[in-house]
Structure formats: C-alpha cells, structure tokens
Amino acid sequence: MEFSIEWPYPVNYEKVNEVETDVLVIGGGIAGSWAAISAAKRGVKVAVIDEMDVFSAGPAGCDHWNFAFDNPACKIKPDEAIEILERITGGRVTGIARYVTFNESFKTLLELERLGAKIRDTEDEFKGAPFRDEETKLLYAYDYDIKSSIRVWGQTFRQALYAELMRLRIPLYNRILATSLLTEGGKVGTRVIGAMGVNIRTGEFYVFKSRATVLCTGGMDGACRIWSYWGYCFNSLSSPSLTGVGHMMAFNAGAELAHLDTFGIGMRSHGEMPSYGTGNPANTWYPCTIVDAKGKEIPWVDEYAKKTLKTVEERTRSSLRGYEAVAGVPTWPAELFPKPISHYPSSKEAQDDFFNRIRMGEYVLPLYADLPGMPEHERRAIFGLMVAQEGKTWILYRNLTQAGFDPDKDMLQSYWFGATAPLRSALDPLEIIYRQGGGGIVHDWDFRTNLEGLYVAGDACIYSSEHSGAAVTGRWAGAKAADYAKEVSFGEISWNQVERERQRVYAPTKRSKGIDWKELNVAICKVMRTYVNDLSNEEMLKIALKWLDEMEQGEANRLVARNPHELARTLETLSVLSNAKLIVLYMLEKMRRGEIKGMLTMRLKDNGEIEFKELPPRWWLLPPNAPTYRENYEKHKPW
Ligand SMILES: Cc1cc2nc3c(=O)[nH]c(=O)nc-3n(C[C@H](O)[C@H](O)[C@H](O)COP(=O)(O)OP(=O)(O)OC[C@H]3O[C@@H](n4cnc5c(N)ncnc54)[C@H](O)[C@@H]3O)c2cc1C
Structure with a gap:
C-alpha cells in the first residue's frame, strides 16, 4: 500500500531570524536550566535554545538519587572525597567540576527544594526507615553510614526548574538545533559572540547574538551511535538529541577538548x-x-572487602562490611557496589x-x-x-x-x-562501546573554556556526568557568564561566517538525489565498531581514519534531507562523523606520544591545523591557579 505523510509545519529555509541577548544558553537540560536561572538572577537578559522542548529536554535528568557530599550528615567531606577520587581513578579525573560539585550539590538541592522540588519525606511515608533522618526527613541512599547520596523524587525536578524559567520570563527557543558558534571576525580561536541554528520543524535559520554563551549540550553519550547503531536500535540510555553537536561546535570554534578516548562498557x-x-x-x-x-x-558479595554478606543490612552499611568510610566511596564508582x-x-x-x-x-x-x-x-x-x-x-x-x-x-x-x-x-x-566517560570540553575554575565568551557546564565538561554535577556547574557557569556579560559589549557578527554556515546547513535540502542520513550513520558505526576500541593499534586506527575521510569526501556530500526533521538528523550525523574522526585522531596522537602523565588536549587552529598539547598532571592546581582545591574554590565561588 502506498501512502504519503505531509510535513505538518510551514517550511521556510530562506528565513533568517535574529535574536539578541546578554547570555545565550545552548541546551536546556539540567545544566542549561540552572545556568539560565542563575544568570537571570544576576540581572542580565538570558535566552535558552534547545533542540527539543525545554519542558522535557535532556535525559532523565535526575531520578531517585543525588550526590550530596556537602550535606551535614555526610561522613566524607568534600576534601576527603576529592582525595579518594583522585586515588581510585589514578589521577585521571579532572578535579574542578568534581570538587565544585562535592561542595555545592546539597546547597543546590536546597535551592531546588525552594523552587518546589521534593527532596525529603515530607509525608512521613518512610518513618522509622533505617535510611531516614527523622529530624530532617532526608532519606539516604545506597550507604546509610556514609550518607553521601540522598534519595529524591527526581520527577519533580524538571517541573520546578521549568516553573522558575517561566517565572523569570526567560525566552525559550525550543526545537532549535544549534549548529555552529559565532566568533569574532568569523575566525577560529577568537571570542565567541553567539551561535547559529536551525528550527527542526520549520527549517528557519537563527542567528543568536550574545555577549556570553554557555554551552550545556550534554555528553557525547548519544554519539555512541557511532559504535552501536545497528540500524534497528540505539545503544544509549540518553536522550537521542545528545549526539555530540555541542562538542563539534566548540571544537570548530577553537575550544580545547580532552580525554576523547574514554571507553566504557555499554x-x-x-x-x-x-x-x-x-x-x-x-x-x-x-x-x-x-x-x-x-x-x-x-549470595551477595563485597568484592572490595572480600566478604560474603549475610544480611540485607550489610548491603547498605559499609561499617558492617568492615571498612572505614574513607577506604572507598561505596556509592561511587559502581565497581565498589556489593552485588549478588x-x-x-x-x-x-x-x-x-x-x-x-x-x-x-x-x-x-x-x-x-x-x-x-x-x-x-x-x-x-x-x-x-x-x-x-x-x-x-x-x-x-x-x-x-x-x-x-x-x-x-x-x-x-x-x-x-x-x-x-x-x-x-x-x-x-x-x-566495548564508547560512552561518555569523562571526555569533554576543557574549562577553568570559572567554567570558561580557552575561548573568551564561551562557558561550559554539565555533561559537556570534562568529568561531570550526573545530575548534581550538571546542576552545580550550570548554576556556577551561568553566574560567571552573567558577570562577564555585564563587562563587555556585543561582538561584530561576520555575515560571511553566517553565509558559510547557511550554505553548509541547507546543502542536503538542495539535492534531489543521494543517500539518507541512516546509511551514513550505519557506515560510521561499522567503521568504529570494527577498528576503534581499547585494543586498537596504529594500523587499525589508520584504517578507520581512511574510511572516515572517504565518507567525509564522498557520502557526506551526497546526503539528502526532504524535510526539517531529516535535515536535523543529517546535521547530527555529520557531527557524529566529525566527532568520530576527532576520537581517532586523538587516539593516534596519544599512541604516537607514548605514556602521557597529564592530560592531552586538542584544538583547531585558524589555519586548519589541529594542535595537541600535553597539560601537566593536576594542572588545575598549578599557576595561575592556587595550589589547593579549597583556595581555588573560595577564590572563584560566584556567591
Ligand atoms: C536514564 C538516565 C537516568 C539518570 N538518572 C540519574 C539520577 O538518578 N541521578 C543523577 O545524578 N544522574 C542521573 N542521570 C544523569 C543525568 O541525567 C545527567 O548527568 C544530566 O542530565 C546532565 O545534564 P546536562 O544538562 O549536562 O545535559 P542534558 O540533561 O543531557 O541536557 C542537554 C540538552 O542539550 C540539548 N542539546 C544538545 N545538543 C544541542 C544542540 N546542538 N542544540 C540545541 N540543543 C542541544 C539536548 O536536547 C538536551 O536537552 C541519568 C541519566 C540517564 C540517561
């Protein structure tokens, strides 16, 4: 049976909309919502754009647990927590986002409670439970001795944030896929002065002019389509809108990325x-x-304590399992969970x-x-x-x-x-598939990237991948971006840059013959699954690169989009291709250099070359930063 579905929205690929705002937030998930709220509360004009609808944007956001190392009952204090984290990750973690989160997660949760979210057992549903603090009515999760995680009613969180965005009258530009950052003079590596995007229903083009921009586009988890898209299912628990476009935009503007070779088991x-x-x-x-x-x-076992557990209580109390709280953080990482x-x-x-x-x-x-x-x-x-x-x-x-x-x-x-x-x-x-495991955009203690005017928060940062990290860093980066925006004027838009981007974005709508995005997506996936994993050698990576280069020269220029939805998927797939190449190039460079003690970063230069740089171990505690976590935290704290 033949049938046709008419595109239900009026399409206008020619229309260019211009928006001016002090702070532009790209991505309206947890980090983006917090960034917008915190910037607006500092008295600047804010706008949020999201490829989806901000009301339901992002993945689950928060479900039922939330880190809260700064809650008064927690046995591990933030300074201890960061020390443990550095120890168990062999120094691979980047401490800024983690330390700030350890210090601010409970405070942010209390702020969220003031906005209407439910974080305690106000109805006394769990009165007398071993995980309940009878005085505060807070419920602790996973380890009732350490109390570093709190049970929450996560489904109330997004509603509370959304109501606050509405109350503050922050304009929300829904269904806009940001495709590129605007830079001063249209050059790579200069100040970021806004962004461009396309409406995924009408196809209209958007030019956002801003004094400061906060990138909150989430992790590259969705980009694990690279590895795991088999044509019939996605292998990601995350929102399908997390395809790494944010990382690609930042890279193309000249921002530094790191840890792109982070693999996880999916x-x-x-x-x-x-x-x-x-x-x-x-x-x-x-x-x-x-x-x-x-x-x-x-039977349940505790592999950390090398013990078979006899009671349910032992599963939730590390003291009964025979180790001190500081010996590990049993609620994190997951490997330290007892299990049957x-x-x-x-x-x-x-x-x-x-x-x-x-x-x-x-x-x-x-x-x-x-x-x-x-x-x-x-x-x-x-x-x-x-x-x-x-x-x-x-x-x-x-x-x-x-x-x-x-x-x-x-x-x-x-x-x-x-x-x-x-x-x-x-x-x-x-x-072994690729998962967001720490790779992301490099930032300083203000959550500013190496580019003036560009801030980053949430899962898009290096080493931040849970709700409290997104909320805390969003709140922090939004405040910093607002303070910066108050000091600077708008940049001069390069209309050549806008025109170049329009040509790139709409090219798939101009072709009448070619292939569709799914074919390219499957091809990228096959290459990455076959050649790129933690056992890859130089030869394997070079073969992958050859295939990806060929796709970039060939199939990428034959993609056809018949409506704005297909256009959005096509643009995302092109960014998956770019990110796949970046990952392979990053791995090859790491292989070429041998052992790397600190952090390898990569960035695009204005002449089109990629620059790799090795930052020393714990660079975030070296000059110009202060030598301790606490000093940096106190110095940069926006409140
Ligand atoms: C199923 C699931 C359950 C989870 N449960 C918990 C939990 O219980 N507790 C916990 O602490 N953490 C949990 N997490 C993790 C938590 O959800 C994430 O860490 C958090 O949502 C990250 O927030 P973010 O704002 O950085 O990114 P997201 O919330 O992912 O938001 C990113 C937003 O950016 C938008 N976007 C992306 N690219 C573009 C673009 N180019 N243009 C416009 N918009 C764009 C996306 O549409 C999205 O709305 C869970 C995650 C998942 C997937």
Missing part, C-alpha cells in the same frame, strides 16, 4: 532493555534480594563459577527479584520510590501496578544476569 539495547526494567539488584533496585526459581537466595554473584560478576572466572553452579543444579533458572522478601522499607523504597521515579522504569511501574502487580506478594523475573555486558566484552572486545 549495555546493548537489544534483549536488555529496558535496563532496570526487570527485577535486578543494581542502582534503581539496590539492594534487592535475588532468588532462584525454587526461592533459594543468591549472579549479577555483574567481576571476572570471567566468577561468571563461569556461577554458570557451573547452575549446571550442577545448585541454582535453578529463572531468577527473580524477591521484593516480598525484602524488609518493608526497602521494598517500598525500591518499588514505590526508585522504580517509580526512574526515567527508564516509571512506565514499567505504572504498567505493572495497573496490571495488579503487588510488591508485597509478587516477585519480578530477572532475565538480565550473568552474561552482562562487561563480561561479554572481556570475551569480545568489539562489545
């Missing part, structure tokens, strides 16, 4: 989604008991051991999450609070509840166990 969508959507013991279901088909409990031997086994041997036990009849499949067997407070926290607030699972909560599922009586099957992604990847390196 969960494949196929067969495993929705992750946490079935019974399991991790994150959203922590610390749920897992039993086999005959009701036999699967059926889930997230730490090694191939551990997995084989569990499978052998199944073969020998010690455990009978399938496994189940034993909610009825959990202490009542834990059961209600898992199924009533965590699963209900989690962006990926609330739909499951709703459907199961409507279907009559009763956590007091019913168990939920756990089909996601044993052969988890980390182990498959140990067997097959091609299962």
Whole structure:
C-alpha cells in the first residue's frame, strides 16, 4: 500500500531570524536550566535554545538519587572525597567540576527544594526507615553510614526548574538545533559572540547574538551511535538529541577538548532493555534480594572487602562490611557496589563459577527479584520510590501496578544476569562501546573554556556526568557568564561566517538525489565498531581514519534531507562523523606520544591545523591557579 505523510509545519529555509541577548544558553537540560536561572538572577537578559522542548529536554535528568557530599550528615567531606577520587581513578579525573560539585550539590538541592522540588519525606511515608533522618526527613541512599547520596523524587525536578524559567520570563527557543558558534571576525580561536541554528520543524535559520554563551549540550553519550547503531536500535540510555553537536561546535570554534578516548562498557539495547526494567539488584533496585526459581537466595558479595554478606543490612552499611568510610566511596564508582554473584560478576572466572553452579543444579533458572522478601522499607523504597521515579522504569511501574502487580506478594523475573555486558566484552572486545566517560570540553575554575565568551557546564565538561554535577556547574557557569556579560559589549557578527554556515546547513535540502542520513550513520558505526576500541593499534586506527575521510569526501556530500526533521538528523550525523574522526585522531596522537602523565588536549587552529598539547598532571592546581582545591574554590565561588 502506498501512502504519503505531509510535513505538518510551514517550511521556510530562506528565513533568517535574529535574536539578541546578554547570555545565550545552548541546551536546556539540567545544566542549561540552572545556568539560565542563575544568570537571570544576576540581572542580565538570558535566552535558552534547545533542540527539543525545554519542558522535557535532556535525559532523565535526575531520578531517585543525588550526590550530596556537602550535606551535614555526610561522613566524607568534600576534601576527603576529592582525595579518594583522585586515588581510585589514578589521577585521571579532572578535579574542578568534581570538587565544585562535592561542595555545592546539597546547597543546590536546597535551592531546588525552594523552587518546589521534593527532596525529603515530607509525608512521613518512610518513618522509622533505617535510611531516614527523622529530624530532617532526608532519606539516604545506597550507604546509610556514609550518607553521601540522598534519595529524591527526581520527577519533580524538571517541573520546578521549568516553573522558575517561566517565572523569570526567560525566552525559550525550543526545537532549535544549534549548529555552529559565532566568533569574532568569523575566525577560529577568537571570542565567541553567539551561535547559529536551525528550527527542526520549520527549517528557519537563527542567528543568536550574545555577549556570553554557555554551552550545556550534554555528553557525547548519544554519539555512541557511532559504535552501536545497528540500524534497528540505539545503544544509549540518553536522550537521542545528545549526539555530540555541542562538542563539534566548540571544537570548530577553537575550544580545547580532552580525554576523547574514554571507553566504557555499554549495555546493548537489544534483549536488555529496558535496563532496570526487570527485577535486578543494581542502582534503581539496590539492594534487592535475588532468588532462584525454587526461592533459594543468591549470595551477595563485597568484592572490595572480600566478604560474603549475610544480611540485607550489610548491603547498605559499609561499617558492617568492615571498612572505614574513607577506604572507598561505596556509592561511587559502581565497581565498589556489593552485588549478588549472579549479577555483574567481576571476572570471567566468577561468571563461569556461577554458570557451573547452575549446571550442577545448585541454582535453578529463572531468577527473580524477591521484593516480598525484602524488609518493608526497602521494598517500598525500591518499588514505590526508585522504580517509580526512574526515567527508564516509571512506565514499567505504572504498567505493572495497573496490571495488579503487588510488591508485597509478587516477585519480578530477572532475565538480565550473568552474561552482562562487561563480561561479554572481556570475551569480545568489539562489545566495548564508547560512552561518555569523562571526555569533554576543557574549562577553568570559572567554567570558561580557552575561548573568551564561551562557558561550559554539565555533561559537556570534562568529568561531570550526573545530575548534581550538571546542576552545580550550570548554576556556577551561568553566574560567571552573567558577570562577564555585564563587562563587555556585543561582538561584530561576520555575515560571511553566517553565509558559510547557511550554505553548509541547507546543502542536503538542495539535492534531489543521494543517500539518507541512516546509511551514513550505519557506515560510521561499522567503521568504529570494527577498528576503534581499547585494543586498537596504529594500523587499525589508520584504517578507520581512511574510511572516515572517504565518507567525509564522498557520502557526506551526497546526503539528502526532504524535510526539517531529516535535515536535523543529517546535521547530527555529520557531527557524529566529525566527532568520530576527532576520537581517532586523538587516539593516534596519544599512541604516537607514548605514556602521557597529564592530560592531552586538542584544538583547531585558524589555519586548519589541529594542535595537541600535553597539560601537566593536576594542572588545575598549578599557576595561575592556587595550589589547593579549597583556595581555588573560595577564590572563584560566584556567591
Ligand atoms: C536514564 C538516565 C537516568 C539518570 N538518572 C540519574 C539520577 O538518578 N541521578 C543523577 O545524578 N544522574 C542521573 N542521570 C544523569 C543525568 O541525567 C545527567 O548527568 C544530566 O542530565 C546532565 O545534564 P546536562 O544538562 O549536562 O545535559 P542534558 O540533561 O543531557 O541536557 C542537554 C540538552 O542539550 C540539548 N542539546 C544538545 N545538543 C544541542 C544542540 N546542538 N542544540 C540545541 N540543543 C542541544 C539536548 O536536547 C538536551 O536537552 C541519568 C541519566 C540517564 C540517561
């Protein structure tokens, strides 16, 4: 049967809209919303643009847990936390965003509460629970001794931020895909004076002129389409609008990027989604008991303390597991979580051991999450609070509840166990996929990039990848951008630069024959999956580069977009291609240099060359910065 779908919006590729604002925020997720609110509160004119609708922009944002190292009950103070973090990451982490977050997350949460978000058990739903502070009604998560994470009602967060954006009358430009930054004289490496973009419904062009710009376009996680897009599913838990366009725009303007070779182990969508959507013991279901088909409990182990845990309480109290709080941060990183031997086994041997036990009849499949067997407070926290607030699972909560599922009586099957992604990847390196794991845009203690006028916040920064980091850095960068905007005048727009960008953006709409973005996306993915992973050698990377270069010269110039939606996807795919090349070039340079003690950065120069620079270890504590974290924090704190 033939059918046609008419494009429902009036399309006008010729129209150019001009907007002038003191502070332009690109990306209206958590960091962007906070940046806009904090800048507006300092009395400057602010505008926000987002490819989606700011009301529902970004990924889940925050679900049910939030770091709060600066809450008075937390046993690990921010200075201790940063020291631990440096130790367990071997110094690979960049301390600025982390330290600022450790010091500001609870304060930011309190501010969010004033805006209407729910961060404590005001209805006394969990009265008497071991994770509840009866006086403050705060609920602690994961480790009830350390108290570094707080349970929150994350679904109220975005509404509170949105209401505040409305109250402050901040104009929100929804459905605008920012495609490029405007720079003084249209040159690479000069002051950033605004941005350009295209409306993904009408196709109209936008020129935003600003005194300061805050880039809050999230992580490159969505760009893991590079690795994992197989034509039928995305392998990202993040919003599909996170395709790394922000990173590409910043790079093209001359901003420094770093840690682009950060690999992570990703969960494949196929067969495993929705992750946490079935019974399991991790994150959203922590610390749920897992039993086999005959009701036999699967033992939990603490691999850090090398101990089998006997009680549910031991799973949530590091003191009972026999180590001091400072020995690790059990709520982070995830590797230090205790777990049952059926889930997230730490090694191939551990997995084989569990499978052998199944073969020998010690455990009978399938496994189940034993909610009825959990202490009542834990059961209600898992199924009533965590699963209900989690962006990926609330739909499951709703459907199961409507279907009559009763956590007091019913168990939920756990089909996601044993052969988890980390182990498959140990067997097959091609299962290792790219995930946002720290790579991003380099910034100083003001969250200013190396480019004047350009600030960065949230997951787009190096080493910031959770809600509190996004909220804190957004709030901080917004304030700094506002202060800067008050001091400077608008830059002079180069209309040549605008014209060049219009030619680039609309080229796919001018072709009547060619290929569509999905074909190029699959091709990029195949190259990256085949040649680029943590086992790649120089030869493999060079082959990848050759293929990507050929695509850039060939297929990229044959892309066709029949409407603004296809145009947006096409532009994103072109940025995925650019980012893929940057990642390969970065890895090749690292390989060429051998051991790098500090941080390798890369930036584009005005003559088109790429400059790599090796920054010394802990450069953020070297001159012109102060020698300690605390001094820098106090010196740069905007309030
Ligand atoms: C499923 C899921 C659950 C999570 N749960 C938690 C949790 O419980 N607790 C926690 O602490 N963290 C959690 N996180 C992490 C948290 O959501 C992110 O760290 C946080 O949202 C990052 O905020 P951000 O503002 O930097 O980026 P985002 O929130 O990703 O916002 C980026 C925005 O930029 C827009 N954008 C991107 N490119 C462009 C462009 N070129 N032009 C215009 N707009 C653009 C996007 O549309 C998006 O709205 C979760 C993440 C996911 C994916």
